Amino acid sequence: MFIRSLKLKNILSFREPPQLELGPLNILIGPNGSGKSNVIACVELLQSLPNSISNYLNTWGGASAWLWKGSARGPTARIQCELVVESADGEKDSENVQYLIEFTSLRHALGISTEWLGDQAGAAFLERFDRSLKISTAAEESSISAAASALEVYRNPSDPTPITRTARALNEIRFYKEFRTGMEADTRMGIASSGPKSPLASTGGNLALVMQEMDFQGSVHKLKDYLRRLSPRFEDIKTRAEGGRSQLYLQERGLGMIPATHLSDGTLKFLCLMAVLLDPSPGPLVCIEEPEIGLHPEALALVGDALREASQRTQLLVTTHSDALVDCFTDEPESIIVCERDLDESTCFRRLSTEQLKEWLEDYTLGDLWRRGEIGGTQR
Structure with a gap:
């Protein structure tokens, strides 16, 4: 910490x-x-x-x-x-x-x-x-x-x-506010093979090189496990150097290697998040804004697991609007900090407490309570 x-x-x-x-x-x-x-x-x-x-x-x-x-x-x-x-x-x-x-x-x-x-x-x-x-x-x-x-x-x-x-x-x-996955982004089109292999750039542009380095260090197996949980069709992830640029490829069951140019935005953003959260040598603090953007709600359960795992190696500061992501921490409400404005229009903070929510959590998830307005953090 x-x-x-x-x-x-x-x-x-x-x-x-x-x-x-x-x-x-x-x-x-x-x-x-x-x-x-x-x-x-x-x-x-x-x-x-x-x-x-x-x-x-x-x-x-x-x-x-x-x-x-x-x-x-x-x-x-x-x-x-x-x-x-x-x-x-x-x-x-x-x-x-x-x-x-x-x-x-x-x-x-x-x-x-x-x-x-x-x-x-x-x-x-x-x-x-x-x-x-x-x-x-x-x-x-x-x-x-x-x-x-x-x-x-x-x-x-x-x-x-x-x-x-x-x-x-x-x-x-380190700060991660927006992973760029547009058609001309390096995340999708690849990057010069001489670029930095660690850490992941704030835009995700060196994703192929980070994947290559994780493979070299033997830490890519965790990423593959998460990808299999995301999609049973997943079989492998590779990088190739062509014309001085490194490109990322995924292989799915029954198909050949699919280049990053044809991967969905959500898949690329998921890969970027995993590259950050599974980094074996993270910085002392990693800040991530709205990791849920572009991801299917079911993928957020995996993001929640990866956040919890990463917090054993580094400190994490994350913002979110996703009740599905908050649901992942129903068993540890202390991970959640509610931000609101007081009567002076100043931001104030309140960390949730398992003890105070004990009875509520017998019948509801943390995301449920947030949607109902029982823990604050809403416009009501």
Whole structure:
């Protein structure tokens, strides 16, 4: 588990909701506009810190667009989180660190006012107030740009300081929002054989190479098991290199090899999801938005199994509108986090409880209760 808790204030749809406690598997449900995707966006902002938070914010309208709109004055946005990062030597148990960043919009540009990274006991590795920065290993304070994070400026790949280890872990978070399966997409048409073999690209474009690598590592058998459960006609999955491009093929009973160019959108999206969830070496956190898109409801039971299995190796943050997917977690309601708007129109969170739903679950599935409005997360 990478992010143990997340505390948001004055950012996007979050005025100041209670701290969000995260587990290995976290499935966010709620109506459109409730703030599910905004949780993912805040995590993506954290992931941008070791590279360029300024560039990331500018991609989405600039710093001012990220500030809570319920205040007449431009407020100061705040993200505070507890992270689990690997130890310096990679052999000891992982250690927990606390990270905090505050920023606002200064003449339409990003202005970071506070940044802090330290251990659970409160010992600081870095302390920043406006442009003044103190690093625990440095004798003197230094200055820093108002638009740059200390995790970007002071990370050093050759020196595993807490700053570097935190930056590295944040940088390895993966996001999957939309797999591209159109007629000209690399997912369907293939990709240059020299491309990256891992991890799966956010668009799914290197799917053929990822399948090839899974086959090479001997981990593709799990994928084949899931495909057989999806379709009894399935027999094999292969990749071929032709003209410098790698192409994906499926073989069904009684048929020859079917190229990805003639596979359905749903089949390709299912393969992309399995490539993510069955990855033997996932990042510390994988975020997936609406994995149900394009899939038959019966396939979602397999996605639920794969999510549960993947959560043993990595932390998952998933958004969904699918009651069929939520049904998969009837036996573990704690995996579900309900997102709603409160009276101030701020997003608030509520994790479901087995104990509180015990009697309901004797007669209904979790998806049933969601449709009936018994657990919230609806427009009613």
